[in-house]
Amino acid sequence: MKRVYSSFNRVAVHHARNLLETEGIRAEVRNEFLASAMGELPPAECQAELWVREEDAQRAQEILRRPPPGGPDWRCGSCGESLGPQFTQCWNCGALRAP
Numbered sequence: 001m002k003r004v005y006s007s008f009n010r011v012a013v014h015h016a017r018n019l020l021e022t023e024g025i026r027a028e029v030r031n032e033f034l035a036s037a038m039g040e041l042p043p044a045e046c047q048a049e050l051w052v053r054e055e056d057a058q059r060a061q062e063i064l065r066r067p068p069p070g071g072p073d074w075r076c077g078s079c080g081e082s083l084g085p086q087f088t089q090c091w092n093c094g095a096l097r098a099p
């Protein structure tokens, strides 16, 4: 097993696990409840961790590095149309989203 992600934010760790499972990678959250022992352990030991099998680790890291699909709406630089974060192209004028 290999650790691919860790965070003090348990929700973020669970979100990361969901992302991986969507891609067919089995992932395990560890240390989830250790945070309650905070004060007795160094802070780095209290992060929730996400572990995957050795052979999945590289792909898992690639998936976790992807920018999240959410985010704020964006405005087309060409025609000014307001567009949802899931679109990469303006449906109104066809301009591509600026990087």
Ligand SMILES: [Zn+2]
Pocket: 076, 077, 078, 079, 080, 081, 090, 091, 092, 093, 094, 095
């Ligand atoms: Zn446009």
